[in-house]
Amino acid sequence: MKSLAGEVAKLGQTVLVLQGGGALGAYQVGVYEALCEAGIEPDWVIGTSIGGINAAIIAGNEVPERLPRLHAFWHRIESRPPWGDTPWGKLVSHTAAYWNTILGGIPGYFTPNSAVAWGPNALVGVEHAAFYTTDGLRKTVAELVDFEPRSRG
Numbered sequence: 001m002k003s004l005a006g007e008v009a010k011l012g013q014t015v016l017v018l019q020g021g022g023a024l025g026a027y028q029v030g031v032y033e034a035l036c037e038a039g040i041e042p043d044w045v046i047g048t049s050i051g052g053i054n055a056a057i058i059a060g061n062e063v064p065e066r067l068p069r070l071h072a073f074w075h076r077i078e079s080r081p082p083w084g085d086t087p088w089g090k091l092v093s094h095t096a097a098y099w100n101t102i103l104g105g106i107p108g109y110f111t112p113n114s115a116v117a118w119g120p121n122a123l124v125g126v127e128h129a130a131f132y133t134t135d136g137l138r139k140t141v142a143e144l145v146d147f148e149p150r151s152r153g
Contacts, residue, residue, distance in 0.1 A: 013043040013044060014040060014041070014042045014043050014044075015042060015043065015044040015045075015046065016031075016032070016035070016042035016044070016045045016046070016055070016058070017046050017047070017051075018045070018046070018047035018048075018050075018051030018052070018054050018055050019047070019048055019049070019051045020047075020048045020049025020050050020051050020052070021049070021050060021051075022050055024050070024051070025049075025050030025051060025053070025054055026074055028050075028051060028054050029054065029067075029070045029071065029074055032054070032058060032066070032067065032070065033067060036066075036067055041063055042058070045058045045059045053073070053137075053141060054070060054073075056141060056145050057069050057070050057073055057141075057144055057145055058070065060144075060145035060146050060147060061144075061145065061146055062146075069144045069145075072144060073140065073141075073144055076107075076108040076109075076140055077106050077107075077108055077109040077140075079097050079100075079101065079106065105132060105136070106136075107136060108136045108137070108139070108140040109134070109136055109137050109140065110132040110133065110134050110136060110137060111132060111133055111135070111136055112131065112132055112133075113128060113130055113131055113132055113133045115128040115129075116131055
């Protein structure tokens with residue numbers, strides 16, 4: 001039986017297109033993992049929103065580091081309810097996770113913008129006019145993506 005990777009190689013370039021949507025972004029890690037297990041590495045990776053972040057992590061790392069870095073990213077932004085796996089935590093988990101995210105953000109991804117505390121009419125400038133800041137995401141991506149240009153294998 002011929003390998004799937006060999007059959008795919010005959011077709012030409014392999015392009016992995018990843019769209020946005022938080023939960024969908026997590027599923028994309030599984031898709032990429034399945035491709036790896038089949039011996040298929042994309043020649044091109046394209047994405048938008050969370051798919052763009054996943055694409056940057058894939059394209060911005062050497063092949064052996066791609067999957068571990070994707071897992072590291074998703075582990076960093078995983079929601080962790082404050083009460084954990086306790087009976088109380090199970091009872092209020094969805095509500096607690098919701099309010100925890102609204103009020104505290106997701107470390108390494110986004111956090112509340114302190115400039116919002118001044119109210120909707122505060123003169124904060126365009127760069128601070130959002131309810132949340134993605135400075136944590138900028139730092140996380142910089143740690144997980146190698147932006148130095150070179151040939152990827």
